[in-house]
Amino acid sequence: MRNIKTTTIINEAKRLLIEASFNLPCDVMEAVKSAAKKEISERAKKILELVLENAKIAKKQKLPLCQDCGLVYIDLDIGPDICIKDSSSLNSLLNQAVADTYTSNYLRKSIVSDPLYERKNTSGNTPAVIHTSFTSSPGLHIKIYLKGGGSENCSYLYMLNPSTGEDEIIKLVLDVVKKYVTKCCPPVIVGIGVGGTSSEVVKLARTASFRNLEIRNPDKRYR
Structure with missing residues (x-):
């Protein structure tokens, strides 16, 4: 049995949040490049080229890939060999990690506490959507998605x-x-x-x- 501290999970979550915000995944980058080469419409080709240029600038200057910095999804796949210390506070700590990362990296916070009436911004882009799954595969896997x-x-x-x-x-x-x-x-x-x-x-x-x-x-x- 492997004991994993919540601080280890939180630090990895912060790293993945930054990675998702500033770096376009390699598979998406290659797909856009391929689409730009095949595209016959000059307007569409230009848009795809702008997407690639935007990705390069975002990575180099540490700027968000998009002005909509997304709702955060966090998926935790926990294997049978994993024991998380202080797991009762994990969700609240993950939400705090989201708020801290969005604030320190100047990412736009778009989440409101009430979607219909007050529409008051939560000021931390929280709560995140957190899914926890217990799997038969060993280890702990963390996946983070930003959905705009x-x-x-x-x-x-x-x-x-x-x-x-x-x-x-x-x-x-x-x-x-x-x-x-x-x-x-x-x-x-x-x-x-x-x-x-x-x-x-x-x-x-x-x-x-x-x-x-x-x-x-x-x-x-x-x-």
């Missing part, structure tokens, strides 16, 4: 019949992308979840959208 409003504004959930086939789902996805793609922030990465309850399928779509772009489903039918 530009992607949330184009999230859609459809309740389909169990008899709905592959062709119908493909058509539905393509129709949605064609209709709403101009309302979200480019470059667009489409995450698709199929099956499960409404709440679970949204989580599947989020997982898919943040997965390394070089990874393909081992089941060829889903590629």
